[in-house]
Amino acid sequence: MTTVYLIRHAEAEGNVYRRCHGQYDSLLTERAYQQLPYLADRFEDVPLDAIYASDLYRARHTAKAIADRKGMKVHVRPVLREIAMGEWEDKTWAILPREAPEQYAKWQTRPWECEVPGGERVLDTGDRVLGGLRQLAREWDGKSIAVVSHGSAIRGILCRVLGYEPEQIGQVGWGDNTCVAKFEFDGDTIRPIYWNDASHLPEDLSTFAKIGWTNSRGVPMSVQAWFRPYNPESAEDRALLIGFAREFYRNAYGSTDMLDEDAWMADTDAMAAKHDRAVTIGMVEDQPVALVRMNVCDESEPEIGKVGSFVISEDYRGTGLSGQILGQAISVYRALGKDYLCAYVAKNNARAHGFYDKYGFHNQGEVMKPEGLHDKMVKKIKVESVAEESEDFIWEG
Template identity: 60%
Template sequence: MTTVYLIRHAEAEGNVYRRCQGQYDSLLTPRGHQQLPYLAKRFEAVPLDAVYASDLFRARTTAKAVAAPHGLNVETRPVLREIDMGDWEDIPWAELPRIWPKEYAVWHARPWEAVPPHGESVMQAGRRMLDGVRRLVGAHAGQTFAVVTHGSAIRGALTIAHGLAPEQMGEIGWGDNTCVAKFVFDGPDKIDVVYENDASHLPQELSTFASIGWTDHKGVPSTPQIWFRRADPMDEEDAAKIVAFMRELHQNAYGTDAGVNPAALLADVARAQRVSPRSCCFGCLEDGTPASLVYLKTWYDDEPDVGLVGGFCIDKAYRGHGLSGQILGQAISVYRALGKDYLCAHVASENARAQGFYHKFAFEQRGEYRDENGLHFRMFKRICID
């Protein structure tokens, strides 16, 4: 008999930023790093002969926490990767039904047969990953090892391991980040699933499901998801909205919006969008209502490895509804695509609320900046994948 612990990676960017991230490589979140010691503790007394992981950062980083107490190295295997989401990679989930309505409708209603354009299905990913595990079982007959992989791949693999038909995949619930399944193999083909989707090692305050409002464990968050559209500075209505958001941001930061020069602002937005059309976007609700603004100064080149934030603003009616991570995710997506290593924001020294936002998402203060509006802290977040 060979025992395999199948582990989902710790909380990663896509889980919080509400973006479709299959084989897109992303970092762990601050809560993801907090989850790791609890996972390590769970396996501290479990005899392990080897630890394997997908080669994606979020899986191999999680695997190191499992391997460290045993003095083991993590061996990576691309076959253990998450589902390939093809053209959907790094697209906000709320954007998919707008761009690919027919394909997304199948994903929503019949996920076992849905294949994103140029991607693969959940069942294909599950079979690929499980076949990779079977090969490892052949190399570790009679031993015990851990495999750190991904949510959709695990769901597909569990469907196969239970002998269910693909259309019965819905009977396999989603597992929280760092959840564990225990498989016992009698040869490569006969599998006994001892337990699955067990995240009992996590305290409630570190549960991803609890924090983002997943109430049914089937991947449907109860908080709003937003999609992004380009804010056109040449369009009269869009221009007015851009200025209104930036006035609100200045009012919140400095107690006055006197520093907003609409003409100069819109010229800077146009300049930024020549670098990337996504440099200034509205985060919109399902009905198209702009609920937030993401403005990035992509024309900034004083520090070649730094992407500078021009402004994040959420309409006061939608604050406190989980949108902050989504607007940050959009900024990271833009600057990572531009090859930046760091995201930087200049935060007014008196703006405690904004400082709280950046500290929540693990920005660190590195220096100060002063302009006509006063003193600012320079807040940095590393966004490149090592």
């Protein structure tokens, strides 16, 4: 008999930025690094003979927290990866009902039937990863191992192991980040001992509790945005952006006295001309509520993507949109091969400093701008590959 502890990775970008991250590789969040010590504590006195993870960053670095505590190394296998989401990868969840309404409705109501072009079905993913677990159980017969995988994969596995029909997958629910399932593999028999257990996490570190996932199925109840490109030919869009510019200056500098609207719009048009996602408008349903303006024209530091402006309409502050506009910026600059994201924050703008501190930006010194003294806030966005971290992980592809 082999004991297998199956663990969902800690909180990752897709969970907070409300983006579809299947096999898209993304980083852990700041909260994840608060969750991980509790997960390591849980396993500190649990005998483990090996620790495995999928090759995606968020899974293998979750496993590393357990391994580091025990002085072990993490074995990495791609078969343990999350569901492949094909054409949906790194899109916002909120855009999918608009771009693929029939498929998205199926994902919401009959997920076992949903197969995104270029992707997998959830039960096929469960079968793939379960096959990987069976192989590990044979290799480690009579031992105990921990395996870190992903939410949809674990959901598919639980549907099979609990003996549910596909139509009953909703009864499995979603496990919170770092949740644990315990299985006993005995030949062809798999005995589930417990599952979706995140009792090691204090409530203030629960991802579900923090972002408003209020039911056992993990349905997000807070506001979600999709992003459309700014259209320089639209008078309505130009007026909208001027409104955002004024709001930005009032928030950052206390007034619009230093705002040169013509120059600001000329810079914005240049950004939009250089990249089709450099300037996007955050939408909640059909209402514009935010601006993500990326200064892709500033290439003074080739490895760093520069933020031009983040603005959220006053009525939508405090609704969870801040992470989503950051996620949009990271999506743009990561696709452009940037390793870091940088914003210049007015010295006295306490609200903005709180935002950047919350999301893991670090102050790299003061910079004088025409509007006054600013702090240069920088966040790493590069996702290292297994090959780049070969000293920390054992590849078993």
